[in-house]
Amino acid sequence: MRQETKRTLRRFMRNPSAIIGVSILIMFTLVAAFAPVIAPPINPMDPSRKVSNPYIMPKITWKAEPIPPSSRSDAVKEFIAKAMKKQLYKSKKEDLIPVVEHILRRARAGDLCEAYSKSYKIKSQVRKKLLTLVPELKKDGFSDPKSLINSYLPEDFKIICSETARIDGGFAKFLKSFDPKKMSKGDMVKIILYASKYLSIEDLKEAAAKLFKVDKEDIYRWLKEKKYIERDPIRTVDYHPFGMIDGRDIMYGVVWGTRTAFRIGLIVTFFGTLIGLVVGSIAGYYGGWIDEVLMRITDVFLSIPFLVAAIVLTTILGTGLNKVMIAMIIFGWMGTARLIRGNILQVKEEQYILAAKALGVRDFLIIMRHVIPNTIFPVVIQASMRMGSLVITAAALSFLGLGAPTGYADWGSILNYSRDWILGAQGEAFKYWFALTYPGIAMVLFVLSWNLLGDALRDTFDPRLRG
Amino acid sequence: MMSVNREPILQVKNLKTYFYTEDGVVRAVDGVSFELYPGETLGIVGESGSGKSVTSLSIMRLLDEKGKIESGEIIFKGRDLLKLPEHEMRKIRGNEIAMIFQEPMVALNPVYTIGDQIMEAIMLHQGADEKKAREMAVDLLRRVGIPEPEKRVDQYPHQLSGGMRQRAMIAMALSCRPSILIADEPTTALDVTIQAQILDLMKELQEEYGMALIMITHDMGVIAEIADRVAVMYAGHIVEYGEVHEIFKRPRHPYTYGLLSSIPRLDVEQEKLKSIPGTVPDPLNFPTGCRFHPRCEFAEDRCREEEPEMVEVLPDHYSRCFFWKKLEGLEVK
Numbered sequence: 148m149r150q151e152t153k154r155t156l157r158r159f160m161r162n163p164s165a166i167i168g169v170s171i172l173i174m175f176t177l178v179a180a181f182a183p184v185i186a187p188p189i190n191p192m193d194p195s196r197k198v199s200n201p202y203i204m205p206k207i208t209w210k211a212e213p214i215p216p217s218s219r220s221d222a223v224k225e226f227i228a229k230a231m232k233k234q235l236y237k238s239k240k241e242d243l244i245p246v247v248e249h250i251l252r253r254a255r256a257g258d259l260c261e262a263y264s265k266s267y268k269i270k271s272q273v274r275k276k277l278l279t280l281v282p283e284l285k286k287d288g289f290s291d292p293k294s295l296i297n298s299y300l301p302e303d304f305k306i307i308c309s310e311t312a313r314i315d316g317g318f319a320k321f322l323k324s325f326d327p328k329k330m331s332k333g334d335m336v337k338i339i340l341y342a343s344k345y346l347s348i349e350d351l352k353e354a355a356a357k358l359f360k361v362d363k364e365d366i367y368r369w370l371k372e373k374k375y376i377e378r379d380p381i382r383t384v385d386y387h388p389f390g391m392i393d394g395r396d397i398m399y400g401v402v403w404g405t406r407t408a409f410r411i412g413l414i415v416t417f418f419g420t421l422i423g424l425v426v427g428s429i430a431g432y433y434g435g436w437i438d439e440v441l442m443r444i445t446d447v448f449l450s451i452p453f454l455v456a457a458i459v460l461t462t463i464l465g466t467g468l469n470k471v472m473i474a475m476i477i478f479g480w481m482g483t484a485r486l487i488r489g490n491i492l493q494v495k496e497e498q499y500i501l502a503a504k505a506l507g508v509r510d511f512l513i514i515m516r517h518v519i520p521n522t523i524f525p526v527v528i529q530a531s532m533r534m535g536s537l538v539i540t541a542a543a544l545s546f547l548g549l550g551a552p553t554g555y556a557d558w559g560s561i562l563n564y565s566r567d568w569i570l571g572a573q574g575e576a577f578k579y580w581f582a583l584t585y586p587g588i589a590m591v592l593f594v595l596s597w598n599l600l601g602d603a604l605r606d607t608f609d610p611r612l613r614g
Numbered sequence: 615m616m617s618v619n620r621e622p623i624l625q626v627k628n629l630k631t632y633f634y635t636e637d638g639v640v641r642a643v644d645g646v647s648f649e650l651y652p653g654e655t656l657g658i659v660g661e662s663g664s665g666k667s668v669t670s671l672s673i674m675r676l677l678d679e680k681g682k683i684e685s686g687e688i689i690f691k692g693r694d695l696l697k698l699p700e701h702e703m704r705k706i707r708g709n710e711i712a713m714i715f716q717e718p719m720v721a722l723n724p725v726y727t728i729g730d731q732i733m734e735a736i737m738l739h740q741g742a743d744e745k746k747a748r749e750m751a752v753d754l755l756r757r758v759g760i761p762e763p764e765k766r767v768d769q770y771p772h773q774l775s776g777g778m779r780q781r782a783m784i785a786m787a788l789s790c791r792p793s794i795l796i797a798d799e800p801t802t803a804l805d806v807t808i809q810a811q812i813l814d815l816m817k818e819l820q821e822e823y824g825m826a827l828i829m830i831t832h833d834m835g836v837i838a839e840i841a842d843r844v845a846v847m848y849a850g851h852i853v854e855y856g857e858v859h860e861i862f863k864r865p866r867h868p869y870t871y872g873l874l875s876s877i878p879r880l881d882v883e884q885e886k887l888k889s890i891p892g893t894v895p896d897p898l899n900f901p902t903g904c905r906f907h908p909r910c911e912f913a914e915d916r917c918r919e920e921e922p923e924m925v926e927v928l929p930d931h932y933s934r935c936f937f938w939k940k941l942e943g944l945e946v947k
Contacts, residue, residue, distance in 0.1 A: 434679065435679065497720060498717055498721040499720065499721050499722055499724075501715070501721075502715055502721045502722070502723075502783075502786075503734075504674075504676050504707065505674055505676060505707055505708060505712065505713040506734065506735045506738065506786070506787075507704040507706070507707035507708035507709060507735075507738060507739065508704075508708075508734065508738060516726075516734070520723075520725040520726075521724070521725055
């Protein structure tokens, strides 16, 4: 027995397609296992905060989310009321400071904006006030840029930055009060990145130029190289080796998509094959009316176009990757059922089945010991080939908006996601080649490796093919 | 006449097995009766389609869903096999009555080693554990003349030659020391030299195990070699039945006579091999009267209208022919 196992293993190891298939699969497995190490799930807008669902590719956004008025704090409401009624500039400095401090700590940018817009006259006053506050803030930990970024008032600071920046280029002035010489380049980049969420590129250029005393075109070029400005796909080497689409890192998607691919493939194949195996082997072995009923049910399932069925099913179940997997299981077992039934019908007539019966072996044991081992190999091959192709089917469903939500780390979704850029730019057909190439390569390799493995398994383990 | 005084171990009485096909009813076995005595060899001989394999499958109750045993009795050790429930029948299969098949290439499961397959039967019927069963399998393989049985026991069917596989099949069938072995054309697919070896082996083992053997074949040579008594089948009927030397010497049915005459002989100068004219009749549509009459050189009008019954032409020698007397004095050439 051990000798036979060794021989089988040797045969497997000598099979070139087995080696290629298995090594690619091992690579994918490693990538899937070490995804958090290869592509850490970090919010690029705020590295200190954890990403709640690592399967959603973090996005670098450029626009401030509007804040609903209901979330305003009482202090801000009061401030606005004062601004409107009493005219803020008439207030005593001592009264104003706590309010502004409060705003700095608690208020939202939108409220501040509203306050400005309500009364143009107080604008310059408040701005002055804010500027006078800066040295105080500086005393209060702002002098250390690192704590500024990482700990101190992260939300409100950013917002104040951006809001003041938006108004009359105040951002630049605001930032100017920090000493650039004392800041590391990385911290300055981070500050600019925060501000850039809310700024027009022109403003940003100006602010940055003023701040760093460099040519604004240089800053712009530098920012563009870092790819934090444009929505268009971007290819860089240092931070995002596979490039970016719409603010999402392609490499992140490819790495985490490996997990998605394995999950879809394994679950759907396992359950689909199991259902098919049960239905097909019962139909094939017992025959007669059981066969007739089961096969007609199979025919009914086969006659429903898969995409239509999946659409109907997701309207019932709701969209999402899990629902799509359910749809793929429900409408994906028929091939296996037919295959195993056909094989069983053939094997059933073999003389060794008759010989086993003539030895008095029970039906159940005949199915388990004699029929299944002689019919399972095409099913195993089919299953391993389906493992790959299911990823493509899931991609098709995502394309229709049924599958993974936008930005989900799924190869198919990335392809779908980047379809706006498939055609490239004017005159540059292959400008965004990376948007398709990397997820595409991952998919092709995944499908290929399962196919190779399936063939190798058959070549190795099916004794009927042994010479 | 060696066994007449003993009780038969197996008695088949008026067995009728029909197949219900889409084209109509095929009366593959149509009223077959014979007895098998302990330790003897009964040869069932006939052309393809004469119903000899169906007879053996009927005894085992292993017909496919289209085949149905219409009537008859199969008495084995006092019990009618046709009336046994399926689980009782399973205990008889392999254990009491075993079977070996024509094609050793396809009668062994390709995904298991021959050891596995022999052990399956031993463990099933004798409740032996795996280690014991394996020892027994090795012994059996040695007994059926397979060299290096310790090595062969772990080999797959495709690693063995045809003759070896048939030996392995025999080992499998004998694993539970059955009292009856049904051999369905066990040598047909083998080389002539191997055929002789297998027949010798079967004779040896039969004596050793004291079992009765039903040898199904279309080869008169095999019958002459191994059988004590012979039943000649034609179109679902036994047409002649008796002791083997008797039948070879004095055939009393024109079909048997034709079969014996068509054996090529070395001692007689023959220009052309003799054969029985015509072919086996269509089982959906047997001729009226005697089923052999279209091919029979002695046929008369009566043969076309009336179906002959089995008659005892000589002691323990039966023939299904009206005119068996015509064959008296005719020597087989």
